[in-house]
Amino acid sequence: MSEPLLELRDVYADADGVPILRGVSLSVNDGEVHALMGPNGAGKSTLASVIMGHPGYHVSAGRITLRGEDISSWTPDHRARAGIFLAFQYPEAISGVSVVQFLRQAIAARRALSELSVLEVRLELAEWMDRLGMEPAFAERHLNEGFSGGERKRNEVLQMALLRPDIALLDETDSGLDIDALRVVARGVRSVRDANPTMGALVVTHYVTLLNELHPDHVHILVNGRIVESGGEELATTIDREGYDSWREVHA
């Protein structure tokens, strides 16, 4: 048996002394898509941030490994270079940089620059934009300036496609995500995975609609910083029907 791609073992994490994750265990193998669901404030975004090594969160116990290697002491940059991808939520400060400029920098940080020329990046970019149904002009637009929810999601998927991560973390918390934007994410993840069959993905969502498109291999319910149930796609259907109340009462 080979090591899991990404494994969390009994991870506890807090922010500013506030306990958020309270013993999370999770194992993602090559090529698997995991969905993480749960009510607002459960700790879903925190979990994604902790895996990425966000300095605002402190892991007080447990282990996070990438292919068996403990990554606890790794910086976010190191984790990104090692193949963990977290779609950036752009701060305003980054505006003025175009989509293609940003991608080129991100790719250079992830893949050896010698590996591909500027022209090759352009070609690969054009190919993926076409595949994702994006207008070529989009590449020249400034990041985040007047992007619709759907455009921001497309751009995240585009980053994922070009960066070729080993494991992609996608946090779909943005308000105002309509059904089209959700489909973009779902189809995007699927087509990126088709191109890179070993890529693992952890998709944070509370939209069942997304899961109907995405068909995750595993669904986990996070309540109060703990995974209270794991199952297959049918678990998402149960949530859709019954909400989180029955888990909330037990795990409050």
Ligand SMILES: Nc1ncnc2c1ncn2[C@@H]1O[C@H](COP(=O)(O)OP(=O)(O)O)[C@@H](O)[C@H]1O
């Ligand atoms: N930096 C922080 N400092 C203090 N509390 C935080 C911080 N980040 C998140 N929290 C709290 O942790 C809980 C989980 O937040 P979050 O991970 O964003 O949940 P979710 O993504 O599931 O909605 C919330 O109660 C939130 O207020």
Ligand SMILES: [Mg+2]
């Ligand atoms: Mg969140």
